[in-house]
Amino acid sequence: MQLSALARQMPQSPIQLMYRVYKYVLPEVRAELARLRAIAMQIPDEELRTQALASMTSKQFHCEGGGIYAAANLSRRDILVPLIVALQTISDYLDNLCDRSTSLDADDFRLLHQSMLDAVDPDAPLRDYYALRAEREDGGYLHELVRTCQASIRQLPSYAAVQPYVTELVGLYCDLQVHKHIVKHERVPALMTWWEGHRSRVPHLKWNEFAAATGSTLGMFMLFLAASDEACGTHDALRIRNHYFPHICGLHIMLDYLIDQEEDRVGGDLNFCFYYTDQNELFERIGGIVEQAREDADRLPAPRFHRMVIEGLIALYLSDPKVRNQQDVKRVxxxxxxxxxxxxxxxxxxxxxxxxxxA
Structure with a gap:
């Protein structure tokens, strides 16, 4: 792989990584979120405004965690931080909108998520992403998020090399969001039918584990990081895609669902941890994904950095206060x-x- 110059810049120790996070990443991520929050506060439609602000409040740590990839190339963080924050914010905002939607229309969800596909295509025109729903007046908020992504992407020197794989991962993410938010009794059948079209590529994964892997933005962020290096080629991008998806991405979202089990039961939301026979199987399957993710990390340049991503994911999610109040989750x-x-x-x-x- 030709990313030797970038690999040399990546932090090689936890102390070095966290120094960069505290000194650069957290302040800049929070400043970008503050900018977006000020725009969101002006959204005319009350429901859209509520969900936009809620997504930045309750899911701020998603942007902060994604900022790790900006810490790996500090010289390009002025491009990477706004890009990561904007794309993650689109993801979190639309997830909130679909979770608490007044609509159960797959076409509505598909059109909303077209904004993510447009965000990672620097030449895509802006559209009316709300055309199929009642709530439509966002004061240009979603367009601002898309434009921010596109403007950042245009500054990445090797984006052409990674774009096909970014588009693929975003497309899978959008498919997931459509299937998991339709009428409740149709969700699992739709997800399983979708999985049947992909299972030959990941025959060792269960349908819920494949779906979880498609819900992660980490592969996208790593490809953005790679594109910040002039030396990145198509082969490099494909290698990153293959070693992030499905295991590192899948671990990310399985941990997220692991700690959200109780609130998803209460809210009646789909949770991929509900589809195991018992907690022992859940532990065994997540434990297996951890080991596969580590093996993938070791096959990438700067493996110490990617190993830190994995250990950081486990630490971040399992230290969440939600764990203490769920006895099964606590045991796992x-x-x-x-x-x-x-x-x-x-x-x-x-x-x-x-x-x-x-706090």
Whole structure:
């Protein structure tokens, strides 16, 4: 792989990574979120405004976590931070809109998520993404998010090399969001039919694990990072895609669903952790994905950085306060944390500190 110059810039130790996160990434991510929040506060439609603001409040840590990839190339963070924050904010905003939607229309969800596909295509025209729903007046908020992504992408020197794989991952993400938000009794059948079209590529995964992998933005962010290096070629991009998807991406979202089980039961939302026979199988399957993710990380340039991403994911999610109030989740968490490497414990402590600073 030719990303040697970029690989040399990537942090090689947890201390170096977290120094960059505290000094550069968190302040700049939060400044960009503050800019977007000011725009969101002016959204005329009350429901759209509520969901836009809620997504930035309750899911701020998604943008902060994604900012890790900007920490890997500080010289391009002025491009990477706005891009990562804007794309993640589109994802979180639309997820909120669809979760609490007044509509169950697949065409509506598809059109809303066209904004993500347009955001990663620097030449795509803006559209009326709300055309199929009642709530439509957002004061240009979603267009601003799309434009921010497109403007950043135009500054990435090797974006042409990664664009096909970014588009593929965004397309899978959009498919997932459509299938998981339609009429409840149709969701699982739709997801399983969709999986049948892809299972030959990932025969070792269950349908819910494949779906989880498509719900992650980490592969997209890593491809953005790669595109910030002039040396990145198509082969490099394909290798990143193959080693992030499905295992690193799948681990990300399975952990997210693991800690959200109770609130999803209460809200009647689909949760991919509900489709195992018991907690033992859940632990075994997530544990297996952890090992496969580590193997994939070791096949990439700067494997220490990607290993830190994996350990950081486990620490971030399993240190979440939600874990303490769910006995089954607490037991699975303890088993996953058993014999944790020092790196994971280091990130556990930092996750707690960052949450306390937000409180």
């Amino acid at each position: 968490s303890k088993r996953l944390m058993r014999k944790s490497p020092l790196t994971r414990l280091f990130f556990w402590g930092n996750s707690v500190v960052i949450r306390l600073r937000q």
